[in-house]
Amino acid sequence: MDKKKHCVVEECIKSDLFIEGQVVLFVAKNDPKWRLEECSRNFADLTGYSPKEVKRNKLGILDLVHPEDREKFIKDFYQVRQKGEESWSFQNFRLLGKNKKPVWAEIRISIIKDNSGKASYFVGYLIDVTEITEDKNLFETITELVPVGIFLREDDKIIYANKRSIDIIGYTPKELYRVKSVFSLVYPEDRHIVDEIIKRRKEGDSSVITYRIRIITKEGKIKWVQITSKTITYQGKELAIGTVQDIDRMVNLEFAKNMLVNINRAMLSIKDRFSLLDAVCDIFREEEPFNGVIIYEIEDGKMSPICAYSKKSFFKDMNWDRSPEEKVLTINRPLYLSDIERLKGYEKWKSIMVKNGVKSLIILPIKPDKKNVKYVISLYIKEKDYFSKEMLDIFSEIAKDISFTINHLKQEEDLFFKEFYDQLTGVGNRAYMLKTLEKYINKNRSFYIILLDIYNFRYINEKYGKEFGDSLLKTLVKTLDKELVYENVFRVGGDEFAIVTYSDDIYSTVNKIREVLGSLNVNGKRLKINFNMGIARFPEDSRNLHDLILKTERVLDLSRKEGKNRISFFEREKYDSIISTLSLEEKLERAIRNDEFILFFQPILSIKSSSIKSFEVLIRWKDREKIILPTEFIPVAEKTGQVVEIDRLVLRKVLNILRKWKDKKIKFPSGKGRYKTVNRLKLSVNITPKYINETASFLESLSKNDLKLLKDHVVIEITERESLHIYEEKDGVDRLRKLGFKISIDDFGTGYSSLSYLSELKVKYIKIDKLFINKMLKNRKVHRLVQSIINIAKIFKIKTVAEGVETDQQLEELKKLECDMYQGFIFSPPVSQEDMERFIVEDRG
Structure with a gap:
């Protein structure tokens, strides 16, 4: 360095600018120690050595560099020099001062060359960065912790x-x-x-x-x-x-838990197994980690995909018979393949997966019964080692929840099937029909309901056997379901079906049904099935479901009455008549329950002596102060079977009257001022021929005393217009006779008159219908008929009673014809019990 430059540097170093502060100037010689030639007065603040001490001790920069940093310091410098650079800086090294306490510093030097170009000196500065470095170290230490x-x-x-x-x-x-x-x-x-x-x-x-x-x-x-x-x-x-x-583990766990929540939410809102599996498939396919999802159904150990989705459509290249899913059927638990590339075997399958970015796979077995794998869910994942243990646990829980829900839905489906489906034919039952129609009505959707009844199905069962009958029903339903594409078929009774159609062309639907019934192949046997149909329409015939069904059923009843292969549509006039009958049925039920019936009595007299021989017991219904005659309610009661209770009720009332007479020793007047005892009085009680055996059973259930009282005083009267029933129920008539009752045939000549049944049934009385009595004086043929009846009766030693005698001429003619007894308005109309007992006086002893 020339003297001029040296003086300038020296003057700068010794100036007041560097008495204090963190920047220390120096000049060092380019020797092994970088011996200091000059340094600013604040050098002591940095190292503890004053400029004089530095010169006296011949200290160099390298003497002050911490031994642990010296090698790196020198190495870095020479690397810079080798690049030919004229300046150099080095940060974050330590100096050891006079007190041996490390001081963090930065250095920057510039090389000073002599006239020959040789680097003879370094001029530079040192900066005390201890505070900054310690702060930085503290920061780094904290961040490491x-x-x-x-x-x-x-x-x-x-x-x-x-x-x-x-x-x-x-x-x-x-x-x-x-x-x-x-x-x-x-x-x-x-x-x-x-x-x-x-x-x-x-x-x-x-x-x-x-x-x-x-x-x-x-x-x-x-x-x-x-x-x-x-x-x-x-x-x-x-x-x-x-x-x-x-947060990878946390996010993945959140993802797994959200999957669990979403699937559970789906399970709460879905009502059948296959919809649930579809929903599960949709949930998985929407999630980003999965490249694909497959759900298999297991049948007889074979897997069949029922849901398959892949983001790159790679499933089309797969061989469904050779994939790792088959392992699950053996191990019977979830299987996680964390790295597909490391999987042994399944090379073709593996190549497809690798090609399409699938790196791992989880396979979940679904076991609704906790034992057998029924379904398998496979999730194809973009990353290897994606599932942690916690995630595997959650997905195993998902599999268990799906298994439980499928089992629950299966049980519900079974219960639903039992509740709403016919077990034999597999179509909806009456309950399901009502449920379906409710939906249609709520949507205000027009429809026809057809009730179809197989005519005389009982005969088919008896002729071909019940098994054949069941086959017929199943074949019929299957064929109807096939032919009636837009209609719903339900089985609503043993041999009764309902067909619901939206079509306005009801005749086309009816014709299809007729075609099916016209030629039905049952177990190789071609049959023509006779039928009845009743048809009504919503909303025209009724807007109320219960009322609509009731109307259709009544229309079907009308169709049955008209004979086989009849089709009846709802008509207001006919329906009103049916409703009136139904209303009467309900009132009769109440009347029987509340005993609203009273008895009337009409005397039966001897034509020869004009003395009372007996009384015919006639029932009346007292409905709210109105008296209803039996012609209005007995026909309905006979159809519904309520007449059985009415017959029993009459017999009980008669029994009570006889008990009263017996207890009070009542007599009734005879001719010439004499009185006949009650023991010779007869009451004639009419019963229904169809239910003779029910009446016989009732009488047999009475006590001996009550039975004796009845058989001594009661004649059982059976109406002749139904005497075909009498003949068919001959055993019942025999039972009554064996109990000691005398039998009378009412309205003889109006029905199934036969000499054979008169002899076989051994009746005691026959009553000639009042229709003949009214006409016998005007019509010669009727007169001859009456005479024939009386003559026939005498042959069989049967007493004759003429009904409805109203005139002296009729009575006189009956005397000539030698009729035994008569009843009618000429002597007395039917009277109440009180009026009847006027003919009877108490024994005054």
């Missing part, structure tokens, strides 16, 4: 990352700092999130922002992290400082 990653970002480059950040990302610090852009570390689908954050920072948003993104680790694994960042100013630069947390 905290369990989260901490980073500094300048623009889109990472300039600092703590150890935890390094652990999360997988790169070394040098590798990380050399990454040109943070965007290359971010999963492509999440880069827009980071881009948005950087834009906000540039627009002046310095607030704390927390967000989740996926990063790509050095190993290529996709990992979820949560970042919280804020903008700071440091050394005049805008930096982003932030924390990064590895």
